[in-house]
Amino acid sequence: MLACNPNAAIEDSPIVSLKPLKKAVLPVAGLGTRFLPATKAMAKEMLPVVDKPLIQYAVDEARAAGIEQFCFITGRGKTAIVEHFDVAYELERTLADRNKTAELEALRAQSMTPGSIVTVRQQVPLGLGHAIWCARSFVGDDPFAILLPDDLMMCETPCTGQLVAAYHETGGNVVAIEEVPRERVNRYGVLDVAEDKGRLVSVKGLVEKPPIEKAPSNLTIIGRYVLMPEVMGFLSRLEKGAGGxxxxxxxxxxxxxxxxxxxxxxxxxxxxxxxxAGFLEAQVAFALRRPDLAPAMKSILKAYA
Known part of the structure; x- marks a missing residue:
């Protein structure tokens, strides 16, 4: 486990040429206070949507996009996240002995290649930028994706895969965006648009949680990014912004x-x-996509309509 030293020196890296995108950083150090008491002894990223924890959805999405190496930015009480991706020999043996083939295959499908997961402890909660900076040794000189597991995506083509395709198309940084009502822009990072081409938007500026009246647009960043490693040079300054x-x-x-x-x-x-509310909506939406659960879920919803 690597530890983060907030007093490390600034190191601005030179710009590198376009490289394949094989690394992802997943910040999972949050306390999950909105879900207490459920998260008192359980990492919020381990909360299940139907039958998979949130962290599994994020990892599966990244793997489908060609990501091979993962860095989890963890905190105290987060060991279950790493254990979830470890091999459970006793459980697998029990499933095999009981001829539970489907369950065994589902379990093995989530296993990771040895050495593909690195954990870094964010010792003090200084913000998302600080969490990403903690992964600087893992990132090195390579482009990398960021996935925030709280944002659960339902896409025909995985959202991270869409970003990777855009990265190869544009040759640079790409963030997933969506329009929100004007009165909610102060909750997000907001784009100052240079040119709106529909699918792709050229960016001339970014503002974090601006006052509603000063927001340059209602196009906001969600929890999926592809960034160049040079961002670490600026993060290393540990400059405080919105919310301190x-x-x-x-x-x-x-x-x-x-x-x-x-x-x-x-x-x-x-x-x-x-x-x-978003978590409960996800339960319903993902259950309705499952042929084995959709009929029962529709009956349940009808009963409470």
């Missing part, structure tokens, strides 16, 4: 002008599983 935290948006904004930077209107739907 180290904001990822502030450092991303500094890349604009030195590298391509685009927003992608992804195809699909996002469920905010950091919110109770």
């Amino acid at each position: 935290e180290v904001q990822l948006t502030d450092s991303m904004a500094k890349l604009i002008g030195m590298q391509p930077f685009h927003g992608l209107r992804y195809e699909g739907k996002r469920f905010d599983c950091g919110d109770k």
Whole structure:
């Protein structure tokens, strides 16, 4: 386990040429206070939607996009996340002995290649930007994806896969975006648009949680990113922004002008599983997509209509 030293020196890296995208960072150090008491002894990322924890959905999405190496930014009480992806020999043996083939195959499908997961402890909660900076040794000189497991995506083409395709198309930084009602822009990182091409939006600026009256647009960043490693040079300054935290948006904004930077209107739907209502909606939506559960779920919903 690597530890983060907030007093490390600033190191701005030179711009590198386009590389395959094989790394992903998943910040999972949050306390999950919105879901207490359920998260008192359980990591919020382990809360299940139907029969898979949130972290599994994020990892599966990234793997489908070609990601091979993962860095979990963890905190105290998060060991169950790593254990979830470990091999459970006793459980697998029991399933095999009982001829539970389907369950065994489902379990083995989630196993990871040895050495593909790295964990880094975020020792102090200084914001999303600080959490990403903790992964600087893992990222090195490579482009990388960021997935926030609280944002559960339902897409025909995985959202991260859409970003990877846009990265190869634009040759630079790409963030997933969606339009929100104007009165909610102060909850997000907001795009200042240079050119709106429909699917892709060229970005000339970013603002984190702006006052509603000062927001440059209603196009907001959600929890999926593809970033160049140079962002670490700016994050290393540990400059505090909105809410007194180290904001990822502030450092991303500094890349604009030195590298391509685009927003992608992804195809699909996002469920905010950091919110109770969004989490409950996700349960219903994902159950309705399952042939084995859809009839029962429709009956349940009809009974409460």
